[in-house]
Amino acid sequence: MSRSSEKTPLHxxxxxxIDEIESLxxxxxxxxxxxxxxSTAPGKPATTVPQAxxxxxxxxxxxxxxxxxSSSTTAAPAAGGPAAFGGGPExxxxxxxxxxxxxxxxVRVATNLRHVVFPNPYREDxxxxxxxxxxxxxxxFIIFLALTLSWSATENKSKVFAVVFAVLSAGAIVxxxxxxxxxxxxxxxxxxxxxxxxxxxxxxxxxxCLARDSKLFRSIVVLVTIMWSSWSSYPxxxxxxxxxxxxxxxxxxxxxxxxxxxxxxxxxxxxxEESKDKRSGVIG
Amino acid sequence: xxxxxxxxxxxxAFFSVLFKAAALVFYIVLASFINNFIIVFVITVxxxxxxxxVVKNVSGRLLVGLRWWNEIxxxxxxxxxFESLEQQELDRLNKxxxxxxxxxxxxxxxxxxxxGIVALVKFSFDYLLVVAVALVLSTxxxxxxxxxxxxxxxxxxNFATQTVTSQLASSLQTAFNRV
Numbered sequence: 001m002s003r004s005s006e007k008t009p010l011h012x013x014x015x016x017x018i019d020e021i022e023s024l025x026x027x028x029x030x031x032x033x034x035x036x037x038x039s040t041a042p043g044k045p046a047t048t049v050p051q052a053x054x055x056x057x058x059x060x061x062x063x064x065x066x067x068x069x070s071s072s073t074t075a076a077p078a079a080g081g082p083a084a085f086g087g088g089p090e091x092x093x094x095x096x097x098x099x100x101x102x103x104x105x106x107v108r109v110a111t112n113l114r115h116v117v118f119p120n121p122y123r124e125d126x127x128x129x130x131x132x133x134x135x136x137x138x139x140x141f142i143i144f145l146a147l148t149l150s151w152s153a154t155e156n157k158s159k160v161f162a163v164v165f166a167v168l169s170a171g172a173i174v175x176x177x178x179x180x181x182x183x184x185x186x187x188x189x190x191x192x193x194x195x196x197x198x199x200x201x202x203x204x205x206x207x208x209c210l211a212r213d214s215k216l217f218r219s220i221v222v223l224v225t226i227m228w229s230s231w232s233s234y235p236x237x238x239x240x241x242x243x244x245x246x247x248x249x250x251x252x253x254x255x256x257x258x259x260x261x262x263x264x265x266x267x268x269x270x271x272x273e274e275s276k277d278k279r280s281g282v283i284g
Numbered sequence: 285x286x287x288x289x290x291x292x293x294x295x296x297a298f299f300s301v302l303f304k305a306a307a308l309v310f311y312i313v314l315a316s317f318i319n320n321f322i323i324v325f326v327i328t329v330x331x332x333x334x335x336x337x338v339v340k341n342v343s344g345r346l347l348v349g350l351r352w353w354n355e356i357x358x359x360x361x362x363x364x365x366f367e368s369l370e371q372q373e374l375d376r377l378n379k380x381x382x383x384x385x386x387x388x389x390x391x392x393x394x395x396x397x398x399x400g401i402v403a404l405v406k407f408s409f410d411y412l413l414v415v416a417v418a419l420v421l422s423t424x425x426x427x428x429x430x431x432x433x434x435x436x437x438x439x440x441x442n443f444a445t446q447t448v449t450s451q452l453a454s455s456l457q458t459a460f461n462r463v
Binding site for chain 1: 320321322325326329330333337341342354355409410413
């Protein structure tokens with residue numbers, strides 16, 4: 001029998017089965033001897049999250065259908081993950097409509113952006129802010145930045161685009177590794193996401209630079225946006241790194257250099273030069 | 285009986301294949317016809333990203349009942365979470381759907397790898413970027429779903445063990461009570 005192509009509402013005949021299974025869940029306490037793969041953060045062992053012996057399944061029927069969802073954590077001997085922690089979805093996301101998924105992701109991008117780039121109370125506790133990291137925001141920002149920069153280039157547009165994209169992505173990865181190698185405690189993807197969001201001021205700067213052609217105007221804009229980007233990234237990077245190495249990570253601030261290099265591209269473009277030497281500047 | 289089984293979710297299956305195929309087609313065709321690398325890059329990468337999102341969030345859910353994502357918990361540790369339908373649901377899933385899903389999932393990076401080799405041979409490093417993006421995204425999806433499936437199997441196994449054990453225990457108990 002074929003189901004409807006909508007989200008899966010259960011037939012009434014299977015509801016009794018679900019109920020039976022749920023009652024079984026209620027009887028048994030589940031020690032989660034679930035063997036789960038660890039996180040892919042390099043060299044980061046997953047820790048166990050201390051849990052009460054609760055049932056990980058949402059046993060009350062939701063309006064969008066009640067397929068049983070079991071979410072497992074990377075806890076080895078912990079007893080069953082709770083329905084929600086760390087900002088994850090509490091309900092069964094398997095049978096939600098597509099629209100809801102899409103909306104959730106969009107809202108996530110907006111929230112992350114707001115936390116990173118604009119002043120907000122979370123800055124005191126940066127670990128919380130980018131908890132819900134996502135790479136879509138950074139993705140769009142990188143593309144946008146590369147597009148704008150190549151638009152304003154007077155020659156070799158496609159080369160500029162490719163270089164900017166490659167440099168931005170590679171640079172983000174290198175910077176993340178840098179923080180990690182310095183003994184920092186930031187998660188790989190979290191910091192990638194952070195650096196991507198910090199590109200937002202540069203995006204705005206690039207857009208504004210399109211308006212005028214004067215060198216002075218562009219220099220000022222570039223300077224302002226560099227400072228804004230650095231200010232955004234500062235709390236996250238600094239708290240991620242242990243105190244002794246803070247100077248290396250922050251003061252010397254590879255992030256600033258990174259942003260600076262990008263902005264030099266903009267600067268050079270305004271005078272129509274090639275951006276090749278910038279590339280060597282970043283690697284060196 | 286399963287011969288004439290239709291796709292239970294034709295629309296989802298269609299979209300799941302559509303974006304992948306469109307990305308490939310755009311890459312191959314546009315690259316030959318349009319000289320403008322930027323347009324090719326942006327369109328292809330956009331399609332690839334769209335496909336990634338669709339596969340991860342929609343196709344995975346509807347076709348094979350799996351979902352995976354990553355969270356950071358209170359202590360700042362990264363945790364991969366997997367969600368899967370319970371056994372009963374899994375059995376009810378359409379075979380054709382899941383066949384299509386897994387096949388296209390595994391086939392895509394292979395095709396992109398081949399294209400990457402072609403680009404390498406032609407020394408066009410610009411296009412290699414596109415291939416790199418495609419490979420990264422499709423590999424991520426593969427890893428995520430494979431882990432998710434393994435996890436689902438483990439869960440089912442554990443749950444079955446649990447059920448059997450608890451039923452055994454409760455029946456033993458009632459047996460003892462009667463004695």
